[in-house]
Amino acid sequence: MASKLFSREFFARDAVCVARELLGARLVHETQEGIAVGKIVEVEAYCGPRDRAAHSFGWRRTPRNEVMYGPPGHAYVYFVYGRHHCFTIVGADVGMPEAVLVRAVEPLQGFELMLERRGLDHAVAPSAVARGPANMCRAMGIDLRHNGVDLLRGPLRLEPGPPVPAVRIAASPRIGVAYAGPDALRPWRFYEVGNPAVSGPRPRGR
């Protein structure tokens, strides 16, 4: 049975809108090892040339971030800190380099495979296996080979899921962008409140 797909138009909007509405969507990766599916629970918007935290700030355009300038709904994957990968989704229109960073997913299928990819044992909680942008990439088997792939269809793709209710969505400043001056404070990180698969600072209990 074919799952429902996103439309290209969904991604052809400003990154903040796309980010917020991506919460609850499914990230799917089918490989020879098996299938892995995660529910997106934490994202960050990178708002193009005007955003000091974005790789495309000031219309910076290099081989690395080239796909940010391409069509929306494609993957921009990059390598950082000499050891980690980050996975982002291109938004806005062609020529407007905005993107949404996926920081964490909650495993829905393929938890075993995720553990294996991360080299963890079964004592690890499901909520911890794909928490944090680089950990998410490892668990989902995402690397530079996926840079530029179309996420509307294909082995690595996004599928709509039950949207997270607005009352369960919180916003905060983005993580790891202290260098961005005033833009470091913009509330462009969105996450599902109370979901243990969310990384970084979260509101205290309740």
Place this chain on the structure above:
DNA sequence: TGTCCGATTGGT
């Protein structure tokens, strides 16, 4: 070519 640094993580 040389230098600086990062959209992170995990251990102290």
Place this chain on the structure above:
DNA sequence: CCAATCGGACAG
């Protein structure tokens, strides 16, 4: 709090 670790960006 800080080291790990190396490709990318940019100055010269």
